[in-house]
Amino acid sequence: MKVLIVGHSYLAKENQKQLTELSQHISIEVASPKSFKGMIFNYNVSEELISGLGWKIRLYNKWIPPNFPEAAYVFRSLDLGMKDFGPDIVHIEADPFSPVFINSFFVTRFWAPKAKIVCTIKQNTYTSRGKVIDGLKDFAARRLVPQVDHFLTVNQGVADIYLKRFGANPEKMTYCTHLGVDTNIFAPGKEGEKPKYYTRFCLERGEALLGYCGRLIDYKGVSDLIAAVKHLREQSQRDFRLCLLGDGPMKEELHTLIKDLPWLQLVPPIPHAEVADFLKALDVFVMPSRILPWHLEHDAHALLEAMSSGLPCIATRCGANEDVLSGVGMLVEPRGPETLSDAMGALLSNEDHGSMLGRAARQEVIEKYSIAAVAQIYLGIYKQVLS
Template identity: 30%
Template sequence: MVQIAWLGKKSPFCGNVSYGLSTTEALRERGHQTHFIHFDNPRNPVGQRTSLLANDPDVSLPYLVKSQVYTIPSPRALRELRDSLARLKPDVVHASLTLSPLDFRLPDLCQQLGLPLVATFHPPFDAGLRNLTAGTQQLSYQLYAPALARYDRVIVFSKLQADILERLGVPRERLAVIPNGIDTHYWKPAADGETSSVLRQVKQRLGESRVFLYMGRIATEKNVEALLRAWRLVSPEGCRLVIVGDGPQRMVLQNTYDTPDVLWWGYEENENIRVALQQCAEVFVLPSLVEGLSLALLEAMASGTACVATDAGADGEVLDEGAGIVMSTQGVTTQLRTLLPVLRDQPVLNGELGRRARQRVLERYTLSRNIDAIEMLYADLLEQTPMAA
């Protein structure tokens, strides 16, 4: 059994949150002890201390600003983190990096405490630098690389991502390619004749139209407007585009593309409802300009939904060789203008793509495979640093 201090996010909902919660839960189920250290204390009065009980699985740190993208900790956060780690005495610290100034201080802190340090590095990318957003994300990689080189291990989601960090100076031996994993017993196609109350509720709201689905943040890098422009140009008869999520662009886009064949579902906190939405969808579309390895895409694939995504980040690798349809990040509206009528007219093709998508997840992207690899990484690291065990 390994005792793990997991530093990550529990809110607001994003891929980092899903990754941290699912991974720590799976590690606990395998007998490991996890302490989840996260930013969740915005109004902690001066003098009130963070919980440091050794048997308390969660520790909250104070912050000034927290968003889906980045976190600005309180000036007290580093001290409270140091006190927490000294009290908990974990075997390993695993930081699911939150794009926070603390990320750059962790190597020194853990070295002082004699604790092995693992990072999972989430920021999206497009190795081709084909757009302004990709260039901005590349700058974040350049900013982080010197700090990541001082972590004992850095988990990334694809070989392409590892290649980028290696070129920026992170030693190859410190990089571990461990793709995201999905619980395929939970994310799965609806059984024939399934009539659960959640599924009925979702179907009632969706109506009788065939469903094309986007699920994720509504922000510039997700390129949702390109999908909406293509949908308006094509207006596929008998189909409905469902947009699930929230973000800085939502209100502007909703005001511009508020038509009967577009359903703005909004942010959905209930995971059972998100599962039902994927099960009801015929096609999932992810038009991102940059990505890491999209959990929403893997969830759609595991649900047996036909998937269309750009080749940003590792998403093209996930869908290659017929597991889905891969677009370039350039000219997404034009490509979708061609693809949407084909997908509308070929439901048999969609069914086959959905079958292949689920098979790909079962072969490569299950949560159990992900946890196996993380356990092996911990064991290897602790074997090399016995003083931390």
């Protein structure tokens, strides 16, 4: 079985582990743009080919239409390597109305007309860009959705959109997170090791250390989390500390805020492999995302990594947060600092319950969201569409 994945996710080295897992069972190549601007890290490579353990990433220049977002690219390639590779399946990681999907779909129909189409979708909000653009999106989606042999839906919200707005066939949909978690790296720390991580990241624990990892921007609920910890400290009269790891528009504001809130700590962006060590320093992980017309959590990957690390987790009911944490963590409503404060206080006052949730969360990731588990779902879908 030959599978060509089309997308930009595998520019990140940590994501290439999933390719290695898949390559143990199938022949796999990736068609990727040479560059991509992410939320925190930007990727730009000069090579035309990256080879790994049983897989290849072929890199192409791209073109983005004027005034379109970074993800709305098309490839400057006529065949995306299909002429030589001859894929049985083309797995496109983009919405069917996106330029890259339309581009890849027609390239597939020309060079590999018998190939099956699998599509990963995760955009669980439908952003209006005006009547003309919305009309074009709907026109493209309604004609291309039926051409997809199977959808991998990263969250329940995107499944609902495709069922209701585009008339997708529910029998051709499978829930699966986009990228699996390396549960060997994101694992609980050893007993007694926390102090070395405090030193490494210049952290002060106080009586307990709460943490967040992700984009420092308002829609992630960072200000709600700070208000919640402030309220918790005032109500409990205990020295709880908060640490935020990440980068974003709120960074300067937060540096100013630290002068008045000495219990608030910031850690700048670090390589992905080191995030696992940062999580080992925490006692509780919090994902306080807000719901906006254009924002819901897509895949909750940072939350999954914290869960894999065995941390008791609290998250707001926002998109994929609810999909992954239900039953193995605490969920609260968005934009409610006092409710969030109560949840944090409940966990910190009952260590046994927190430990139980942490163990359950890690087991959930191992069974459903690990690299191996996600690869098995992919392989099952690939076999299904070819049968």
